[in-house]
Every structure is written in structure tokens, then in C-alpha cells.
Amino acid sequence: MTRLRLDDFLPYRLSIASNRVSNVVATTYQAMFGLRIPEWRLIAVLAESGGMTQQALGGRTRMDKVTVSRAAIALAERGLVERQPNPGDQRSHLLTLSVEGRRLYEQVAPKALEMEARMFAAFSSDELATLRAMLDRMEAAAEAVERQSRD
Incomplete structure (x- = not known):
């Protein structure tokens, strides 16, 4: 019988590597911009894609509904995103970056690229x-x- 060894199990190793990278990024974004990783992901996706529903954001970021909802609420409370009626589906809203959210993205994006280059x-x-x-x-x-x- 083949024996499972976590240090050789690629899904485990990928998860550990991802967590380490995410922790470095999270610490930096929290200290510099007061953003948690889910909040930054929403900002980045909205900056690239424009208005999206929370459901679409969940699919794009692979985050669950609760995480997306909490991040969206936190960003709205800070005035970084705006909710607008979705003309394609009256049951949902489109989230878009506010002027302040766009300004924050313009500050964070170069730091993200710099961190990627360092890593x-x-x-x-x-x-x-x-x-x-x-x-x-x-x-x-x-x-x-x-x-x-x-x-």
C-alpha cells in the first residue's frame, strides 16, 4: 500500500506555499492600506473588470459567498465600492469601485507588483x-x- 506523506503530497505543499505567500501579502496590505486579502481581491477584480455582482466576484476570486459579502460590506463602509442596481437582474446589485477605491487601487497595485518581483x-x-x-x-x-x- 502506498503511504501518504504530507511533505510529498502536492496539494498539501501547494496549500502551504499559497498560505505563506498570502500571509506575507496580507501583513503588508493590512499594515500599509488597512486591507484584508479578500478586500484587496475584490478591489483588484473590480479595477480590471468594472461592475460585477457579488456572485460573479465569488466565481472570479474563488471565494465563498460569505467572504465576498463581508469584504464588499467592509469596502462599502469605507467608501471604496458603490452598489448600483443591476439592470440585467433586479435581484442583485453591481459593485463598482468608487473614485476613492480607484485611487487606493492605484496605490496598492505598484506595491503588489513590487512584492511579486521580490518574492x-x-x-x-x-x-x-x-x-x-x-x-x-x-x-x-x-x-x-x-x-x-x-x-
Whole structure:
């Protein structure tokens, strides 16, 4: 029988690496901008995509409904996002960045890129391209397994 060893189990290792990177990012964003990771994710997605429903934000960020809702409420309370009626579905609202939210994004984005550069400075451009391609393949494989599990 094959024995499971966590240090060799790739899903575990990916989770640990992701948590470590997220913790570094979270500490920095909290100290500099008063943002938690879910809040930053919503800001970044809204900056790139424009108005979106909370459901669409959950799908895009892979965060659950409660996490998205809490982040959206916190951002709205700070005046960083605005809720507007959704012309395509009267039961939902579109969230968009406010002027202040856009301004904050313009401050955070360069810091995010700087942090990424620092974390991956020891990797060559070819290694980073390979890592990105592998992440794309892992996400696609996970999506395929999810689909099979639902069928």
C-alpha cells in the first residue's frame, strides 16, 4: 500500500506555499492600506473588470459567498465600492469601485507588483513562464475533477 506523506503530497505543499505567500501579502496590505486579502481581491477584480455582482466576484476570486459579502460590506463602509442596481437582474446589485477605491487601487497595485518581483526574484523568466503554465494546467485539471464530481 502506498503511504501518504504530507511533505510529498502536492496539494498539501501547494496549500502551504499559497498560505505563506498570502500571509506575507496580507501583513503588508493590512499594515500599509488597512486591507484584508479578500478586500484587496475584490478591489483588484473590480479595477480590471468594472461592475460585477457579488456572485460573479465569488466565481472570479474563488471565494465563498460569505467572504465576498463581508469584504464588499467592509469596502462599502469605507467608501471604496458603490452598489448600483443591476439592470440585467433586479435581484442583485453591481459593485463598482468608487473614485476613492480607484485611487487606493492605484496605490496598492505598484506595491503588489513590487512584492511579486521580490518574492520571485530568484526565478528566471523561463521558470516563471513554466510556473504560470503549470498553474493554468493545475486549475484546468481541478476544474475537470470538479465537473466529474458533479456529474
